[in-house]
Amino acid sequence: MSVHLNAKPGQIAETVLLPGDPLRAKHIAENFLENAEQHNDVRGMLGYTGTYKGHRISVQGSGMGIPSISIYVNELIRDYGCKKLIRVGTCGAYHEDVKVRDVILAQAASTDSQINNIRFGGRNFAPIADFELLHQAYLAAKRAGKAVRVGNIFSSDTFYNDHPDHYKIWAQFGVLGVEMEAAGLYTIAAKYGVQALTILTVSDHLVTGEATSSMERQTSFNDMVQIALEAAIAEKE
Ligand SMILES: O=P(O)(O)O[C@H]1O[C@H](CO)[C@@H](O)[C@H]1O
Ligand SMILES: O=c1cc[nH]c(=O)[nH]1
Numbered sequence: 001m002s003v004h005l006n007a008k009p010g011q012i013a014e015t016v017l018l019p020g021d022p023l024r025a026k027h028i029a030e031n032f033l034e035n036a037e038q039h040n041d042v043r044g045m046l047g048y049t050g051t052y053k054g055h056r057i058s059v060q061g062s063g064m065g066i067p068s069i070s071i072y073v074n075e076l077i078r079d080y081g082c083k084k085l086i087r088v089g090t091c092g093a094y095h096e097d098v099k100v101r102d103v104i105l106a107q108a109a110s111t112d113s114q115i116n117n118i119r120f121g122g123r124n125f126a127p128i129a130d131f132e133l134l135h136q137a138y139l140a141a142k143r144a145g146k147a148v149r150v151g152n153i154f155s156s157d158t159f160y161n162d163h164p165d166h167y168k169i170w171a172q173f174g175v176l177g178v179e180m181e182a183a184g185l186y187t188i189a190a191k192y193g194v195q196a197l198t199i200l201t202v203s204d205h206l207v208t209g210e211a212t213s214s215m216e217r218q219t220s221f222n223d224m225v226q227i228a229l230e231a232a233i234a235e236k237e
Pocket of ligand 1: 019091
């Protein structure tokens with residue numbers, strides 16, 4: 001047990017998929033894992049553990065924003081010994097050639113969060129994905145014939161921004177889209193020397209205004225989950 005997880009010792013696998021939405025965790029457990037059992041219900045942040053192709057995998061809701069995912073990632077690593085953390089989230093796209101429902105592998109995460117500014121005394125840390133996981137996710141996508149984009153994304157502290165045009169400077173520097181957690185996940189994984197990756201499905205578009213429904217964000221985007229699971233179980237090359 002930890003402060004925000006009531007799983008018993010050993011109930012959470014070393015590999016954990018992390019959707020922000022706890023109901024997406026339930027959807028993944030019910031549709032992708034075998035013999036899935038719920039391991040967490042604290043604060044309704046559902047978590048499950050089952051198997052995928054014979055490998056033990058957990059899926060744990062992480063909530064929205066860097067403060068929330070940081071709580072779960074700290075406890076998963078420190079209290080449950082988790083070693084491979086793959087966020088499966090949604091994002092807004094910054095470029096016209098990145099389409100709604102496209103999948104993005106987040107190679108790095110820029111941010112406006114002040115957490116790392118405080119942590120590193122005003123100097124900049126570059127939060128990056130684990131290369132092996134990124135590589136395996138890319139290969140898994142290729143094998144499945146799914147096109148993916150790989151690049152920098154923006155982990156924002158706000159969903160509703162008072163300066164909606166601010167995204168354009170990130171777009172100009174090649175950042176593919178916006179979500180709210182990856183920079184926190186990558187930083188904490190680096191601190192503890194564990195593997196982390198963020199895989200995102202584009203749920204809405206800042207340029208075109210196109211958007212998916214909240215139900216689709218909860219229950220679909222299966223390509224991303226498949227890629228995450230295949231990357232999670234891939235043997236190191
Ligand atoms: O769909 P999830 O994984 O929650 O990710 C995105 O969706 C939420 C905002 O709607 C934020 O958490 C953002 O990062
Ligand atoms: O954080 C997010 C997630 C999806 N879409 C956005 O615009 N922002």
